[in-house]
Amino acid sequence: MMSLNPSKFQVELPSELIPVLDQLGIGQTADERVIISIAIGLYTGHVVSLARAAEIAGQSLNQFIDVLRQRNISWANYGDEDLKDDTTFIKKLLGDSEPGNDQNRM
Structure with missing residues (x-):
């Protein structure tokens, strides 16, 4: 797996979005939830491959597939x-x- 070099920057999220991210049931921190959500969006938008999305999410391929399955998102x-x-x-x-x-x- 290719190592990602994180860059730090601050993003302001609307307060209404925080409970939505919490309801996703993924990631343990707000940062993790946002990163996984971005990875899902990139994958479903056909911007990155499944393997690349899993890497972006910081998860194994099997873990990321499980996240997609839990959300009824086709991974195949x-x-x-x-x-x-x-x-x-x-x-x-x-x-x-x-x-x-x-x-x-x-």
């Missing part, structure tokens, strides 16, 4: 790009370098 995103990558990998694995080349298929 499988899009068109993933399908394309998997198809290319399977073709290489089967030795099928040209579309329509059926002789190497099972």
